[in-house]
Amino acid sequence: MLGVLKIDPEGGVGVMNGAELIVKFLEQEKVEIVFGHPGGAILPLYDALRQSRIRHVLARHEQAAAHAADGYARATGKVGVCMATSGPGATNLVTGIANAYMDSIPMVIFTGQVPTDMIGTDSFQEVDITGATLPFTKHNYLVKDVNLLPRVIKEAFHIARTGRPGPVLVDLPADICLQAVGKVEYPSRVDLPGYKPTYRGHPLQVARAATAIQEAKRPVLCAGGGVISSGASEELLTLAERAAIPVTITMMGIGAFPATHPLFLGMLGLHGLPPANHAVMGADLLLAVGVRFGNRVTGKVDIFAHQAKVVHIDIDPVEIGKNVPVDIPIVGDAKLVLRDLLERVHPVEKVQRQGWFDQIERWKTSYQGSMGAGVEKKASNEKGKRLKGRWVVERLNQILGKEGIILTDVGQHQMWAAQLALRERARSFISSGGLGTMGFGLPAAIGAKLGCPDEEVVLITGDGGFQMNMQELSVAAKLGLNLKIFILNNHSLGMVRQLQEFYYNKEYYSIELSDLPDMVKLIEAFGGTGFRVDDPAEVDDAIKRALASEALTLVDFLVDPNENVYPMVPRGKGIDEMIGG
Amino acid sequence: MRHTVTALVENSPGVLTRVAGLFSRRGFNIDSLAVGVTEDPRISRMTIVVEGSEATLEQLTKQLNKLINVIKVTDLKDSESVARELALVKIAVEPAQRAQITQLVDIFRGKIIDMGRQSVIVELTGDETKVDAFLNLARDFGIKEVVRTGRIAMARGMKSMEYQKEEKQNGQNIL
Ligand SMILES: Cc1cc2nc3c(=O)[nH]c(=O)nc-3n(C[C@H](O)[C@H](O)[C@H](O)COP(=O)(O)OP(=O)(O)OC[C@H]3O[C@@H](n4cnc5c(N)ncnc54)[C@H](O)[C@@H]3O)c2cc1C
């Protein structure tokens, strides 16, 4: 194929091909790193990338490339970029794209496609990836004219990172990438008449919200992923302190408000903490900022926050009123709306809401007594009792404190990580929320570490989910990433086991992972180091040793397979009807 | 409740798929969807008739607006707009019945646009109830084929749905 790299009908010299143009634009977008896996249809882009200063990380599976770009985006706030070839390469990305879409993560995805004249003929490795990803991309493009490339690339990045962020896919037929283009400038602006996100909140609604705050007796702030994507943590903190409002967060909001702050209630929802769930159900004003009221948060939705006037601040008008009726809707960017709100909110002393804070204190105390620090330790140390996963997570949080970035996979370990997280800043807790994708953790940790090389990157994972993308250990080892991987190894699909215990009459089926590989040997085979812990007395030392390690390190905690995540809200119940709360 | 929603969309490939996909994905019940290009060749206009509550209508409008290729969405209230649809109806007609069918078509202010030995094709415009009523009576002759465009609608008065390029350039209010 040599010599056809630039198909130039005029035989011009000094021109670029489409792929080179794309790479030039990526450089102009300040893309530093892309994650991908090559193949025939995307080779023109790889050939152009070879000559660029942009770093390419070779994932061992395209799904992992997408998760790595996603993890990079969550950790840095920048747009994550990944690429794959046509057909199976593209379909392997699908889970990763859907994952980013559900959690509103900015990504641009490039897929190779068969040449334009072969589209629609079922040619080798042809798949309609724009059709397939239509429901879970913010937007996508099939580029059929090389002259459209500048516009498409500009729009793709613009759409991905503005408004409510999300993944944008660009499908690139091989001939488009090979076609010659003249000297083309990267457009400085986009022209998208159908896309104009609203950033400033309506002044009238903002004023109404300010009045509601002033009048409320039992207010609660609920912060979600939108606070993080907006970078509104500071404004949130100021509002909470100025108006004396306790704060709960969704799982996606972890880190948006400092966990050690006296106003902090913890995560709410089906596995939320009792002080948070009770406070929301007892509130007379719920100020929701950048949350989408998913069913994991609301429980039985018709009674969710039933005593409260609801103020909902969200950049996506669709979210307002979608699941929960709203009294004061404010469409806008969290940071800008909170700033406008702060102009109008007068200081409120805590004593003015003393009754409310006393009640919250009682909820907190009662929770600490039943489930708080130390209880699991006692259980763990009883003779014959096995190490508890929850307790390992708690020790890890105590030792790590607010440092580093914690990532999780999906399952019981994820819930403990979320409940017990002592996160103080945005982007320091990364987890798959909306899609709940097992296998997310490890590749996302690689992306996060590459985005924030100076941070301690800690992965809490389960033995099930870890196996879904463990081939990526190759990448971590090759790049010398000293990730700290903590497996809560219960030799089972713990979360599913818990569901079968509660809803399927303890008929356990297809949840046992008794034939697991030796995880210590496994990490050693990949060139890392690891050790196994089953004695509660060794947990602290193991965590400290791992954190002190300069190498890719895995700790295999052998934990009780029969442990459950509590509190839990049973199906069809309100979130204040918790088991084990 | 039936609602008539009209949308200006970019006239580019894939837009119809995006809109149709949205309806099925979000579980909206669509009675009809009509689409055609506007006076500006870059822009098409869709008229969508949807069944549902006010809340459904609100979600549908917002979800449509969220599509990047959708430029503007309006909910047309029946009292403030005019609506029509076009139907072509092929009716089996014995030569002896021709006078009868011509009379029926006249009453409905339709047109016979094709006549064969044993059938006619009738063109009819009006709102859905008019078309339904015609079909009901034509059944006595024997309807062989029907094609309906679905409703198209427009607001009354000077108000127009033209897309004006806004002064404020996109990107200016971006953080
Ligand atoms: C096993 C499992 C159990 C779970 N249990 C729980 C649980 O108990 N509790 C819980 O909370 N979650 C739980 N989750 C996560 C849950 O599924 C959702 O992902 C999560 O609740 C969504 O968080 P969010 O509402 O903050 O929305 P996100 O998905 O983070 O959405 C962000 C919202 O903010 C808006 N937004 C974006 N940018 C801005 C901006 N600049 N300004 C303003 N608004 C903006 C968006 O439009 C959107 O509405 C669980 C997940 C799993 C896998």
Ligand SMILES: Cc1ncc(C[n+]2csc(CCOP(=O)(O)OP(=O)(O)O)c2C)c(N)n1
């Ligand atoms: C890709 C994918 N498949 C299946 C599930 C359903 N699921 C949710 S949690 C879970 C078990 C996870 O087990 P493990 O990784 O060992 O974590 P644990 O719950 O034991 O902490 C499963 C199978 C999922 N979330 N994602």
